[in-house]
Every structure is written in structure tokens, then in C-alpha cells.
Amino acid sequence: MQNWYYLFTKSTGLTIYAWVIFCFLPFYFVIRTSSSTEIIIGIALIALFFLTYRLAFVKKGWTVYVSIVIEMIISIGMTLYFGYVYFSLFLAFFIGNVQQKSGFITLYVVHLVTIVVSIILGFFTHEQIFLSQLPFIIISFIGVILLPFSMYNRNKREKLEKQLEDANKRISQLMVIEERERIARDLHDTLGQKLSLIGLKSDLAGKLIEKQPARAKKEVRDIQQTARTALKEVREMVSTMKSTKLKDEIIRVRQMIEAAEMTLKIEGKPNIDSIPLFVEHVLSMCLKEAVTNVVKHSKATFCEVQFMQSPSEIIINVMDNGIGIPETTDSFIGNGISGIKERLEFVNGSLEIDSSNGTAVTIKVPRV
Numbered sequence: 001m002q003n004w005y006y007l008f009t010k011s012t013g014l015t016i017y018a019w020v021i022f023c024f025l026p027f028y029f030v031i032r033t034s035s036s037t038e039i040i041i042g043i044a045l046i047a048l049f050f051l052t053y054r055l056a057f058v059k060k061g062w063t064v065y066v067s068i069v070i071e072m073i074i075s076i077g078m079t080l081y082f083g084y085v086y087f088s089l090f091l092a093f094f095i096g097n098v099q100q101k102s103g104f105i106t107l108y109v110v111h112l113v114t115i116v117v118s119i120i121l122g123f124f125t126h127e128q129i130f131l132s133q134l135p136f137i138i139i140s141f142i143g144v145i146l147l148p149f150s151m152y153n154r155n156k157r158e159k160l161e162k163q164l165e166d167a168n169k170r171i172s173q174l175m176v177i178e179e180r181e182r183i184a185r186d187l188h189d190t191l192g193q194k195l196s197l198i199g200l201k202s203d204l205a206g207k208l209i210e211k212q213p214a215r216a217k218k219e220v221r222d223i224q225q226t227a228r229t230a231l232k233e234v235r236e237m238v239s240t241m242k243s244t245k246l247k248d249e250i251i252r253v254r255q256m257i258e259a260a261e262m263t264l265k266i267e268g269k270p271n272i273d274s275i276p277l278f279v280e281h282v283l284s285m286c287l288k289e290a291v292t293n294v295v296k297h298s299k300a301t302f303c304e305v306q307f308m309q310s311p312s313e314i315i316i317n318v319m320d321n322g323i324g325i326p327e328t329t330d331s332f333i334g335n336g337i338s339g340i341k342e343r344l345e346f347v348n349g350s351l352e353i354d355s356s357n358g359t360a361v362t363i364k365v366p367r368v
Contacts, residue, residue, distance in 0.1 A: 010342075023050070029084040032299040042082055049074040053090055058334065068107060072114055079118040083129035085137055088115045092144045096151025099159075108148050115144050175278070176347050178200025182285075187234075187338055194230040195223030198223050242258045246270035246307075257303055260295045272314055279365060282343045283316060286351075288319040288334040290361045298359055309367075316363040324355040 030042030049071055056067035069089070075087035077221050089112055098104045119137065123130050130137060159302050205219040220264030247270045272280065287305070292353040308315040340363070348364040 008326065018151075025086055026078060026082070029082045034130075038081075038117060041322040042078075045074050045077060049078075056094060064098075065107075065293060073110060074112055076118045079115075079122050080125060081362075083122060083126035083133075085115070085119060085122070085140055085200070088144050089140055093151060096148040096153075096157060099155060104148070104152055105169040108292045111148075115141065133251075174346070178342075179181065182343070185342075187232050189235065191230055194226050194233075198226050198230075201226070244289065245270065245280055246284050249287055250305075253287065253305065256295055258293060262295070262300060265300045265302070265304040266307075267304065268309075270307050272307075272309060275314065275367070279347050282347050282349070283314065283363065283365060286340045286343055286363050287316055287318065287351075289340050290316075290363070293336055293361075294318065294320045294359070300358065311367065311368055314365045319358060319361075324357070324359050325353065325365065 009333065011014060012356040014075070024085070026046045027043070030046065032040055052070050052074075056064055058072070071087070071091055071094075075085075075091060078084040078087055083191070088111070095104065095107045095111055114138070117264050119130075119141070149302065201219045201223045205216045208216040208219065250266065250270050254264055254266075276349075291305070294300060298320045300320035302321045304319045306315075306319075337351070342362075344351055344365065346365065347365055349363065350364040354360040354362075
């Protein structure tokens with residue numbers, strides 16, 4: 001924020017040289033008068049105007065409107081007495097910085113009316129002066145009409161851009177938090193069960209090592225195999241932390257379905273145009289989770305994946321002919337469904353599950 005004694009604010013909307021000219025012009029109009037008293041009064045009015053004008057930028061509340069009224073009175077006086085109309089541009093610029101809509105409209109109308117009246121009266125009192133600078137008066141009048149709206153819309157746009165920037169920063173923070181939660185959830189799902197199994201088998205091997213050495217060796221081999229599997233899954237999980245595309249995920253889905261000796265049918269194209277990479281990554285992870293549920297829990301022999309696109313949303317259907325999800329169980333919460341919902345909520349997506357005939361999982365994400 002600038003100090004109060006700076007005459008010009010940042011982002012004036014005009015070149016600084018134009019404002020410098022408008023600052024020196026009133027002295028020319030005052031000094032060319034013949035009376036010393038008039039010169040003193042004129043310089044005092046100019047100094048009071050600039051002081052009030054600059055202080056108005058650091059004031060708040062009703063004092064701002066008092067300052068504008070004082071500036072309007074000085075502007076009218078300079079127009080009628082000295083033939084100087086260009087203070088109206090300073091007022092127009094300041095009014096454009098008033099963000100309260102009712103205050104802006106009121107000041108704009110009052111300022112426009114006073115300028116029109118003072119210019120008309122000025123032609124009667126200073127006809128020669130006004131005629132000599134008629135083109136500049138017309139330009140100033142146009143500025144009085146357009147400049148407030150230009151500054152008002154510009155300030156409003158800058159405010160919205162600032163809010164958008166803050167929102168983007170917040171989204172970035174939420175993405176980091178969500179990714180941490182996802183990593184924690186995936187680590188729990190990947191390692192939790194296997195580490196528990198390793199612990200149980202280690203206890204059992206310790207008990208059997210003297211009584212049944214052969215069985216104890218078998219348990220140790222199982223522990224080694226479980227540890228290798230857990231390590232492999234962790235490596236795979238870390239590698240998938242990079243953004244995954246749907247076309248790449250389809251390859252892994254096909255491999256998974258074939259390994260489970262199931263039939264896979266794919267309808268539609270996984271290549272989606274004009275979609276953010278993060279949203280595509282979320283869709284890929286949701287598709288992976290849905291197909292994993294089919295392989296692990298459905299006992300199905302057939303799985304169909306459909307890709308559908310519309311101007312407003314992207315839809316992925318994963319259907320199977322398995323046993324469905326019993327409504328009396330907590331399977332809707334478990335089996336990765338909660339993870340899919342959490343991911344979709346972050347991109348304003350939705351999840352629908354129909355378990356009347358097999359299981360049909362519908363993933364919808366709005367197209368941004």
C-alpha cells in the first residue's frame with residue numbers, strides 16, 4: 001500500500017505523463033489572471049483539492065464521500081472562476097474506484113450533472129477561454145462519462161482475479177491433502193493386511209520351530225513370499241502415483257481380467273478430449289478400483305466397461321454378471337467404494353451402484 005503523500009495511485013489506467021500535465025495545467029489557468037488575490041485563492045484551492053484527493057484514497061466510510069463533495073465544489077469553482085475543467089477527470093478516476101455499487105452510481109450521476117451544468121455556465125462567464133479549448137473539453141467530458149465505468153470494471157476484474165488466484169492456491173493445498181490421504185489409504189490397503197499376516201505367521205513359526213520344524217519352515221517361506229508380494233505392490237503403488245491415462249489403465253484392466261479368466265468387453269473410446277490431466281487420473285484410479293472389486297468379490301465370468309461422453313459430463317460404466325452386493329452387508333462402504341467416492345467428490349463427480357442384476361457401477365464426472 002502506498003503512503004498518503006503520493007499523489008498518484010498505482011494502476012491509474014492512464015499514462016503518468018497525462019496526470020502530470022493535468023496537475024500543472026491548473027497553475028497555468030490561475031497564474032494568467034491579473035489579480036494577486038485571485039492567484040492566491042486559486043493556488044490554495046489547487047493545493048486543497050490535491051490534498052483532499054490523495055487523502056480520500058486512504059480514508060474509509062462516510063469520510064470518503066465528504067472528501068468527494070469537497071473536491072466537486074473545488075472543481076466547480078475552478079471551472080466557473082478560472083475556466084479549468086480538468087479536475088473532473090481526477091474525480092471521474094476516483095469515483096471509478098468506489099466499489100460499492102449504490103455509492104458509485106450516486107456519485108457518478110451527481111458528478112456528471114455538476115460537470116454539465118458548470119461547463120454550460122462556464123461558456124457564459126469565460127466564452128473565449130472555453131471556445132479555445134473546446135476539443136479538450138469534449139475529450140474531458142467523454143472521459144467523465146467513460147472513465148468511471150472503465151475503472152469500476154477494471155477494479156472488479158482485478159478483485160475477481162485475486163479471488164481466483166486465492167481459490168487456485170486453496171485447490172492446490174486441497175490436492176496435496178487429498179493426495180496424502182489417498183497415499184495413506186492405499187498404503188493401509190496394501191500393507192495393512194499383509195503385515196498382519198506376516199505377524200501372525202511369525203508368531204506361529206516361533207511356536208512350531210521346535211515341535212514341527214518342517215511346518216515352521218513352510219510358514220517362514222510363506223512369510224518371505226508375503227513380504228515380496230507386499231514390496232512389489234508398494235513399488236507398483238508408488239509408480240502409479242504419477243498421473244495415469246485411461247488408455248494406459250485399460251491395458252492393465254485387460255491383463256487383470258484375463259488373469260482372472262474372465263471375459264472383457266469394452267465399448268466406447270477411452271481417449272477423452274479436453275479433460276484436465278488430474279481428472280483423467282482420478283477416473284483411471286476409480287476404474288482400476290471398480291475392476292479390482294469385480295475380480296476380487298463378484299465371482300463373475302463377464303465384465304463390461306463402457307465409456308460415454310457428452311458436452312456436460314463423462315461417464316464410465318463397469319458391469320458384471322456376478323453375485324452383486326448384498327444390501328444387508330457393509331460392502332457398499334468397503335471393497336474400495338469409499339475410496340472411489342472420496343476421489344470423485346474432489347472433482348465434483350458422483351458414483352451410482354446398481355446391484356439388482358450383477359453389479360453395475362456408474363462413474364460420472366462433469367466436463368469442465
